Amino acid sequence: MSEELTKQTEELNLESKTVFDNKEEFEAKHPLNSRWTLWYTKPQTNKSENWHDLLKPVITFSSVEEFWGIYNSIPVANQLPLKSDYHLFKEGIRPEWEDEQNSKGGKWQYSFTNKREASGVINDLWLRGLLAVVGETIEDEENEVNGIVLNIRKQAFRVGIWTKDCEDSKLRTVGERLKKVLQLSDEQKVEFISHDASNKKGSEAQIVL
């Protein structure tokens, strides 16, 4: 009995960290449900750079306080250079369709093609997207969302939510919430396309909301 108690105590010690174990963790007052990694796609400045060189993990965090600290320290959406991407994905998932967690999934997305008009609101909309993802209100209990992506392109700002799979019934909630988060009107449609389909030329969206 005493042996069992000792073992349990040891396990308890491993789980509950104190300020002496890890000062940084001690700052975390509001832990998030998941750990998140911010990635950045650097635009190519040298022809020898390939996709793997350009996609860089920036930082991983797990609390609301850290989220704000990071958000306040990095460039806002409309200050990023052209051909940049921000990706915020659950820790351990690379923002690539080849990743095991993404390979059977797809993405909900919307493109703000009027860049002049959108550049005034894209910072707020991207922040709303981030908050919905880290706060995990972008879905109910489906656990379908792997991450959120912002693409800065010459023609458009594009926001996408990457999902684990392509099951229509599980995805509608995410699509509807993305539409609300991005404050889109009924006429502005969000589209879902699987990664498989988006790699084929001429393929169309599977769900449009």
Add this chain to the structure above:
Amino acid sequence: MAKYTEEQLIELKEEAYVPQEGILEAFNQMVEQVREHAAAEYEKHKSIKWGNGDTYIDENGNERSYNHLNRRRASRSSGNKNPRKKTGEQQVDEDGWATFSKAKKSFGAEDEDDRQSFRQAVKDGLIGPNNAVRVKPNNKNLGSSKAVDPRDAIADKHTNTFNAFEALGDDDDDE
């Protein structure tokens, strides 16, 4: 499952804590470098497109190019069709087929008739190996703007070449 609404998260904005400042500073530097590179590329592209490299210093001390003087007139080739080009008339037959009749040529149209009459004459045996052909040159096309064959020019050219043997012979004659 711990969920935070947008409002709850915004309430905590003031509690911001930067976990690894060094990493974020390095990240910002990298983005700044990319931005500078993009700006330099843009300037380079702009000067290649419009400028010839000549610049002047304006009244505010800024270096400016003579773009406004060097700019070429926009090309007509994109989108604008040549307004002088005539299109043929469309003829619709009884079955509803539409045919564009050939636009009349501004020059050389009578050649077509000549060709037809020549072909007919050959067919009728008026012209052929047994019959002499009286050729009437069509002077109209002789004044061509085509470049002269350079070989012909060389053949016609008067050349003064020095021939040593001839020169020696001449000397002999003089003596």
